[in-house]
Amino acid sequence: MHLEVGELVELEITKVVHGGAGLGHHHGLAVFVPGVLPGERVVARVRQLKKSFGFADLLDVRDPNPSRVPHIWPEADYSRPPEERAGGADFGHAALAYQRELKKAVLVEAMARQGGIDISELPSPVVAPIDDSADGLRWRTRVTLHVGPNGRAGPYAERSRRVIPVESLPLATDGLESLAAHREAWTDRDHVSLVDPSAEQPRVIGKPFADITERVFGEEFLLSETSFWQVHHNAASFLSNEVERALQALDIDPTHLHFDFYSGVGLLARALLRRFGREARLIAVESDSEASQFLAHNLRNFPHSRAVFDDVERFLGEYQQNVPVGVVVLDPPRAGAKETVLRPLAGLRPAAIVYVACDPVALGRDTAFLQQCGYRLGEIRAFDFFPHTHHFESMAVFTSEP
Numbered sequence: 001m002h003l004e005v006g007e008l009v010e011l012e013i014t015k016v017v018h019g020g021a022g023l024g025h026h027h028g029l030a031v032f033v034p035g036v037l038p039g040e041r042v043v044a045r046v047r048q049l050k051k052s053f054g055f056a057d058l059l060d061v062r063d064p065n066p067s068r069v070p071h072i073w074p075e076a077d078y079s080r081p082p083e084e085r086a087g088g089a090d091f092g093h094a095a096l097a098y099q100r101e102l103k104k105a106v107l108v109e110a111m112a113r114q115g116g117i118d119i120s121e122l123p124s125p126v127v128a129p130i131d132d133s134a135d136g137l138r139w140r141t142r143v144t145l146h147v148g149p150n151g152r153a154g155p156y157a158e159r160s161r162r163v164i165p166v167e168s169l170p171l172a173t174d175g176l177e178s179l180a181a182h183r184e185a186w187t188d189r190d191h192v193s194l195v196d197p198s199a200e201q202p203r204v205i206g207k208p209f210a211d212i213t214e215r216v217f218g219e220e221f222l223l224s225e226t227s228f229w230q231v232h233h234n235a236a237s238f239l240s241n242e243v244e245r246a247l248q249a250l251d252i253d254p255t256h257l258h259f260d261f262y263s264g265v266g267l268l269a270r271a272l273l274r275r276f277g278r279e280a281r282l283i284a285v286e287s288d289s290e291a292s293q294f295l296a297h298n299l300r301n302f303p304h305s306r307a308v309f310d311d312v313e314r315f316l317g318e319y320q321q322n323v324p325v326g327v328v329v330l331d332p333p334r335a336g337a338k339e340t341v342l343r344p345l346a347g348l349r350p351a352a353i354v355y356v357a358c359d360p361v362a363l364g365r366d367t368a369f370l371q372q373c374g375y376r377l378g379e380i381r382a383f384d385f386f387p388h389t390h391h392f393e394s395m396a397v398f399t400s401e402p
Contacts, residue, residue: 020390067098114364136387175202256326336362
């Protein structure tokens with residue numbers, strides 16, 4: 001049956017897919033609907049149509065999933081018109097434990113489809129929650145709001161650049177909420193960025209950008225207010241600890257050379273050095289010039305560690321040393337490392353690779369290639385660093401086949 005944009009359809013939702021939308025079918029046409037849960041019967045308005053699939057906006061839930069709860073952010077609830085719904089909390093209508101089941105299902109499917117591997121057979125838990133003390137709220141230490149025509153700052157609506165005025169920021173830390181940036185009038189900006197560092201007071205980021213200090217396990221990291229850093233207030237310490245734990249379980253010669261690619265300001269490089277000692281030989285590579293300067297600063301007390309400002313692919317293409325490599329840690333951007341990086345990386349023949357990923361599809365694809373290069377996936381864990389959103393982070397550990 002032919003569909004038209006603007007038409008109302010009733011759909012049975014079969015699952016939630018990568019990206020957070022629910023999947024339903026209308027006479028064989030796949031229709032993706034945000035804000036729904038598996039098993040629900042919903043009414044939605046068609047927003048966009050492609051040749052073999054479409055997108056629709058949720059209007060009503062006729063038969064709710066038992067794990068549906070009142071949305072944690074009223075301004076994002078489906079009771080508001082689609083164009084008036086705040087973006088940034090697309091799983092806020094699901095119970096927290098159920099959100100993790102959805103994320104687990106997405107990871108399992110991505111690894112099966114892209115990586116050709118059934119991770120349900122692996123012994124490690126798939127989604128490890130971090131801090132549930134606030135029921136998944138008050139975790140964001142970095143927030144960017146956009147300024148609307150009336151000067152009010154707020155989030156964008158889902159899939160648009162329409163600014164939505166809001167009365168609260170339930171995912172932001174208490175410190176950022178107390179700044180009340182979303183309630184002020186801003187006449188000289190098009191956006192307002194906020195940061196709540198672990199070792200300093202929360203603030204509105206101004207210009208010129210200032211340096212800040214983050215603290216992890218008593219160790220200090222210097223970075224800019226705008227540098228990449230884990231957003232959840234517990235994520236940096238949790239991820240650093242998980243990487244160190246994974247390294248502890250590996251039989252690696254600490255005297256070998258180790259690498260940290262896409263190193264940022266050095267969070268995971270320092271985890272590697274905690275495992276192998278301050279005398280370990282480490283090369284950390286970062287392509288952002290500002291971040292690489294902070295990386296060098298944060299590694300300054302480790303005599304055999306070197307911070308390199310370079311593109312990872314270019315660095316690997318030019319690297320010539322023929323020395324035994326112990327561990328490679330990498331945390332690439334959302335698109336993943338891809339074959340152009342992984343092929344020369346595997347050519348180094350590291351004993352193990354610890355791969356941190358924020359996109360399960362990219363991780364699945366890269367897992368398939370690493371398996372072709374003689375590496376075995378021994379462990380995979382996923383961390384719910386982004387409660388009430390569809391995002392999560394994963395860590396996969398690969399070892400070289402004998």
